[in-house]
Amino acid sequence: MxxxxxxxxxxxxxxxxxxxxxxxxxxxxxxxxxxxxxxxxxxxxxxxxxxxxxxxxxxxxxxxxxxxxxxxxxSDRSGYTIGLEVQYEFIKYGAVSPLGTELYSGMFHRAPSGNLLEDIVTVVNLARDAVPGKRLFGVGIALSGLVDPIHGTLLFSLSLGARNEPIPLKDELINRIGVPVFLDNDAKCCCYDVLSWPYQGPGANPESFIYTFCEFIENPIDPGRYDRIGIGTAVVLQEKIFYGSRFAAGEFRNLYADPELPGQFGRYSKDYFNIMHSDPERRALFIHDLAGSMAYIANFLDIQLVYMGGGIERYGAELQEAFDRAIESTWLYQEYLPRRIQIQFAPSDEKPAVRGAAAMVHRHIFAGPIHEGEERTGLAYLQALPNW
CATH class of the missing domain: 1.10.10.10 (Winged helix-like DNA-binding domain superfamily/Winged helix DNA-binding domain)
Structure with a gap:
């Protein structure tokens, strides 16, 4: 030491x-x-x-x-971090090395009455057992909903039980797991995946960008239907995630949503797009709506790089075409200063939130504290680990 x-x-x-x-x-x-x-x-x-x-x-x-x-x-062999993506139906998890090598991955199916904290502890232990003999650097957790990453609190989530009051998770998880724990919104975690291990392809340096995380939950009986579609967005400015005043930056309702209808999309019915997998017309409308919303944000913020992942990459060609049209129609100076913004899609493993949750921990250790007030980083962080 x-x-x-x-x-x-x-x-x-x-x-x-x-x-x-x-x-x-x-x-x-x-x-x-x-x-x-x-x-x-x-x-x-x-x-x-x-x-x-x-x-x-x-x-x-x-x-x-x-x-x-x-x-x-x-060294890519110095240890590993566990990354989790927590949803209502499941928890995806993986063990990831400091340089982004996936050592193990799995999925835990949650019971409808499952306890959030207990399920997380169970999954961490499953991941630990799958990678014996290596130093565990920490646990990163991507959650759907509004998250206070500084205090480790799930502020609000329709799907994870934080509707009436926040759920404090960080301190109890640290006590149960025995290593540092980091939590954030799932779309924001995806940003750490990009900041740590940029995707290959055209585009500017990943210093300022938009990330759209689109999760399609498939129906186990009907392959042509999605049980649920959820979209989260995050904005990175100069390598820093923008959180807004209430950790709610990036949360949005579809630009074209009918205010009389509930849900994120508000098109005809709240589950109108759930059959878009098998219905090309509904898929085209969904992609039109999503592309329009993302293009408006990109033009408004003058962002030159957009990332998308979580399942949306399966419709990549259709989305890029619709996005190009939306960029042209929402860019004021298209006639004089034509603009085209390339979308970079996550690799089609559909686990960018898992990798990003792990990358959040690695970035805190090796690139300095990711949030003000978290002073222990680098060697001070590593040497304080129980397995050092």
Missing amino acids: IEGKNEFYGSRMLSLLYKKPGLSRSDLADMLDLDRGTVSRIVQYLVSSGLVEEGAEIQESSDQAGRKKIPLFL
């Missing part, structure tokens, strides 16, 4: 390697304004602790007699 200044600079080194893999000891010394001996001692601790690995030597110049450097990388 190292403490004091060495702990501080060790944490800084982890952060630098998280953001820019392959830096050498001399690079770290220059960037942190430290002498080479101090850097070597701290790096030796990081390597011996399994947090950092050395790459193959690289010749720094064409002169064969010149200095060689050894690139350093965060």
